[in-house]
Amino acid sequence: MEAAAHAASQTDAEPRTYLNHETSLWEWLTTKDHKKIGIMYLISLAVVFLVAGLLAMAVRLELMSPDFSIMSASQYNQTFTMHGIMMVFLFIVPSIPAILGNFVLPLQIGAKDVAFPRLNLASWYVYMAGGVLTVTALLVGELSTGWTFYTPYSSQQGTAVIFMTGAIFVSGxxxxxxxxxFIVTIHKMRAPGMTWNRLPLFVWGLYATSIVQVLATPVVGITMLLLILEQTLQIGIFDPALGGDPILFQHFFWFYSHPAVYIMILPAFGILSELIATFSRQRIFGYRAIALSSVAIAMLGFLVWGHHMFVSGQSAISSIVFSLITYLIGIPSGIKIFNWIATMYKGSVWLQTPMLYALSFLFLFTIGGLTGIMVGVLGVDVHLHDTYFVVGHFHYVMMGGSVIALLGGMHYWWPKITGRMYNETLGKIAAGLVFVGFNVTFFTQLVLGSQGMPRRYYEYVDRFAELHMISTIGSFILASGLFLVLGYALHSLFYGKKAPQNPWAAATLEWTNVAAIPDPHNFTSTPLVTRGPYDFHKADEVFGGSGDGQARGDGAGSDASRLTPPEAAPSAPKEDASA
Amino acid sequence: MSTETAPATTESVETEHDHHPSHLQHHFVSSEQQFDSAKLGMWLFLITEILLFSALFVAYAVYRNWNPVAFAEASSTLDWVLGSVNTIVLLTSSLTVALSIHFIQKNDRKKTVISLLATLALAGGFLVIKYFEYMAKFEHGIYPGEAFAPTGSGYEYLAAIPYVPQFFSIYFVMTGIHGVHVVIGMGLISWMAWRAHRGDFSDEWYTPVELTGLYWHIVDIIWIFLFPLLYLV
Amino acid sequence: MAHATDDHAAHGHHIIPIPTLLKVFGALVALTAITVGLSPFDLGMFEIPVALGLASAKATLVVMIFMALKYDNPVNMLTFSVGVLFVAIFLVFTLLDTAFRGDMDNVDRLTIEERERLNEQLQESDVDAEDLQVAPSDMQ
Structure with a gap:
């Protein structure tokens, strides 16, 4: 705020953007701009993803062959524990909402900022405090509980568990x-004309996610607090030696951690809807069905947590009920998949990098979802529980679903965030490497699990050696793809071509009504919304009806500074070979 | 609470901000939008509080269902007179905080401050009574968890009943976390009283007082459920 | 606040009259008295429902009048209701396990091997035992 005058002086040289406005480190650290907070989250989460990813590589390396070893059994336990905790609690749960949600949500609904900008900044600091506690947990001792912290093992471990559960409490x-x-922002901050039926589906996804975050997260908070009290005071609620019930801990834990799966996947669904509609040049098929199925999944997601506990010794009646409701989740998920496919049907599909990730998502998430139904079957789960099949399943959902969608979304909004284009060819190569590497790594694990390979084991019998080797090789391919993404992303920051305002010819507000790099206040004037988010046929400003010629829809491959004649909908823009 | 930075917006470069009231933040269009947002946000926060406590209520329900005798015996050692008095104290504090909002809506700052200070005093009274209750238990070796070692007449027999420690663990954790909320509430109410005294609020704008009131009522509601479950049944 | 002029009318905030607040307070104290007064009596299975019913009545009064939800934007009411609903879900589904824990105990206490051995013994002792083979494990 103080620098308003200072910013005004900059407008002489180049247009004021959020990136050249208030640029000192102190101004970044005290910013209330949702876009900058999104970027702060992006940097923090990228570090977490890198560390947790390297831990995963270490796990895969250890398991490469039965004879080969790079660490002790105890170190192995700590490695997969930290991989799981960091990926789940500190990366995937915050990832899409905190990075892309923060950046895009106010832009998509035509707001100047989120409803509570200072709370938004506070959330980043609280998250960082959780990060500090995590590092402390790593330093003070061994943490080998797995990411699930099941009692009584966890309540009898050392101080590392206290710090780690504290970290989860805080980052919650x-x-x-x-x-x-986000809930308040979506309810109260929409631009005039932005009715609920005109909300971009990413916003609907974030809305459903936010409901789950608000309802479920407090329970994991109190659970972690009780676990800390169990350790320090031996209050005997979870530890059977003190009269407690360890299965009660699992109920408490999964009451959060199952809905947390939907915290991870619902915003990914939202991104998918944006990508599929934009890159098919087609109105989304079944807008209302997709929007409401997100909310339905959010609600149903609370009724199925017991399917993680089929072999825990919970009552048979609850297993049956939980199993039944688990099948129901397949309905809204299926509705989405079919609607996305129907959207592409007879659309002008434009295979840019974000769309490649979207197509990967459709394939991978379908496998993830179907294997989820399999492990939701009572009898089948008894065989598959705690095997690599489960590991494969949730990686297909979390990584194949959530992280792939995040990558797609990052590519899609990268020009808006940084004002630069990335290298499209490298982007496509990386998307291919990620897709192939992912399947080689995790499909193998589905096979391993169905043959009986238990999860979290340090050693295994020889007959699994080949499949483990394949899985490890796949993880190297996957990692190479991800490092390639990191490489060209960093490169584009400095050497990328300047992005036009709307390189994808998308029809949502963040592309049509916001400058190439957004203004600190997002919109120069509050937009008046007169059409739906995917009404390409009404989006004259995108396809040149208004004659301003800003948007071209031929995207990354071409020289961004040259204005080319706008393409008419719905023909697919031609790809430029120069990329 | 969305309040402190109110004056910052006056420096905004955009013309549409020209005649905004000083409490209005730059990204809101109207006071009404800001007020509604703050209130919805507060209600969302309140349901996170309810869900936070819900886990403790679930734990209570599970163990009470399994060990009804132990829970009845342990519960009978709690002082229902002090519990009842504390219930009335908290209910009265809810009334006074509701009155403070009534008075600020009528722009009566003096009575607002008095009501808030009365709330503060009642909250303090609640904690004092709670302190004496805790001390009475600690004297007889009734601690949460491992340290549980009942001594003295009227308590010794508890040692022989299994799962009695569970009851007291839940009792101390529930009332302890509730007590923490009371302390936080006292901090907020003091702050509101001071700001009301300073003249920050008027019938035009009193959002922080209202939000603090909502928070305080939730603290009261949780006690409304804790009291019969722990002391009476 | 100096230049706030036209916002107040738009708020339309409901001011709850003092007599209403006092009446609600009186009702709350009365309900507390009833709760305490009932506690010496053994209501058997109704003890918990009565206590919770009275507490819920008190909570409803506080939420509706003191917290002004009755006069408030419906979305806040919806928010609160959803919160309460999910507490109920949490409670009911957890109790569905703990109240019925061990309901699988009525299955055969014999292990599969023991049952097979028993089956063999039966077959040796009785030539017509083949007619009794019903389960897949019997067929081996």
Missing amino acids: FASIFTGLN
């Missing part, structure tokens, strides 16, 4: 703050 507040902020 970051998640609550974000969710609360």
Whole structure:
């Protein structure tokens, strides 16, 4: 705020953007701009993803062959524990809402900012405090509980568990703050004309996510607190030696952690809807069905947590009920998949990098979802529980679903975030490497699991050696793809071509009504919304009806500074070979 | 609470901000939008509080269902007179905080401050009574968890009943976390009283007082459920 | 606040009259008295429902009048209701396990091997035992 005058002086040289406005480190650290907070989250989460990813590589390396070893059994336990905890609690749960949600949500609904900008900043600091506690947990001792912290093992471990559960308690507040902020923002901050039926589907996805965050996260908070009290005071709620019930801990844990799966996947669904509609040049098929199925999944997601506990010794009646409701989740998920496919049907599909990720998602998430139904079957789960089949299944959902969608979304909004285009050819190569590497790594694990390979084992019998080797090789391919993404992303920051305002010819507000790099206040004037988010046939400003010629729809491959005649909908823009 | 930075917006470069009231933040269009947002945000926060406590209520329900005798015996050692008095104290504090909002809506700052200070005093009274209750238990070796070692007449027999420690663990954790909320509430109410005294609020704008009131009522509601479950049944 | 002029009318905030607040307070105290007064009596299975019913009545009064939800934007009411609904879900589904824990105990206590051995013994002792083979494990 203080630098308003200072910013005004900059307008002489180049247009004021959020990136050249208030640029000192102190101004970044105290910013209330949702876009900058999104970027701060992006950097923090990228570090977490890198560390947790390297831990995964270490796990795969250890398991490469039965004879080969790079660490002790105890170190192995700590490695997969930290991989799981960091990926779940500190990366995937916050990832899409905190990075892309923060950046895109106010832009998509025509707001100047989220409803509570200071709470938004606070959420980043709370998240960082959780990160500090995590590092402390790593330093003070061995943490080998797995990411699930099952009692009684976890309540008898050392101080590392206290710090780690403390970290999850604290970072849970970051998640609550974000969710609360988004719900209020979506309810109260929409631009004139932005009715609920005109909300971009990414916003609907974030809305459903936020409901889950607000309702579920407090329970994991209190669970972690009780676990800390169990360790310090031996209050005997979870530890059977003190009269407690360890299965009660699992109920408490999964009451959050199953809905947390939907915290991870619902915003990914939202991104998918944006990508599929934009790159098919077609109105989304079944807008209302997709929007409401997100909310339905959010609600149903609370009724199925017991399917993680079929072999825990919970009552048979609850297993049956939980199993039944688990099947129901397949309905809204299926509705989405079919609607996306129907959207592409007879559309002008434009295979840019984000769309490649979207197509990967459709394939991978379908496998993830179907294997999820398999492990939701009572009898089948008894065989598959705690095997690599489960590992494969949730990686297909979390990584194949959530992370792939995040990558697609990052590519899609990268020009808006940075004002630069990335290298399209390298992008496509990386998308291919990620897709192939992912399937080689995790499809193998589905096979391993169905043959009986238990999860979290340090050693295994020789007959699994070949499949483990294949899985490890796949993980190297996957990692190479991800490092390639990191490489060309960093390159584009400095050497990428300047992005036009709307390189994808998308029809949502963040592309049509916001400058190439957004203004600190997002919109120069509050937009008046007169059409739906995917009404390409009404989007004159995108396809040149208004004659301003800003948007071209031929995207990354061409020289961004040259204005080319706008393409008419719905023909697919031609790809430029120069990329 | 979305309040402190109110004056910052006056420096905004955009012309549409020209005649905004000083409490209005730059990204809101109207006071009404800001007020509604703050209130919805508060309600969302309140349901996170409810869900936070819900896990403790679930734990209570599960163990009470399994060990009804132990829970009845342990519960009978709690002082229902002090519990009842504390219930009335908290209910009265809810009334006074509701009155403070009534008075600020009528722009009566003096009575607002008095009501808030009365709330503060009642909250303090609640904690004092709670302190004496805790001390009475600690004297007889009734601690949460491992340290549980009942001594003295009227308590010794508890040692022989299994799962009694569970009851007291849940009792101390529930009332302890509730007590923490009371302390936080007292901080907020003091802050509101001071700001009301300073003249920050008027019938035009009193959002922070209202939000603090909502928070305080939730603290009261949780006690409304804790009291019969722990002391009476 | 100096230049706030036209916002107040738009708020339309409901001011709850003091007599209403006092009446609600009186009702709350009365309900507390009833709760305490009932506690010495053994209501058997109705003890918990009565206590919770009275507490819910008190909570409803506080939420509706003191917290002004009755006069408030419906979305806040919806928010609160959803919160309460999910507490109920949490409670009911957890109790569905703990209240019925061990309901699989009525299955055969014999292990499969023991049952097979028993089956063999039966077959040796009785030539017509083949007619009794019903389960897949019997067929081996």
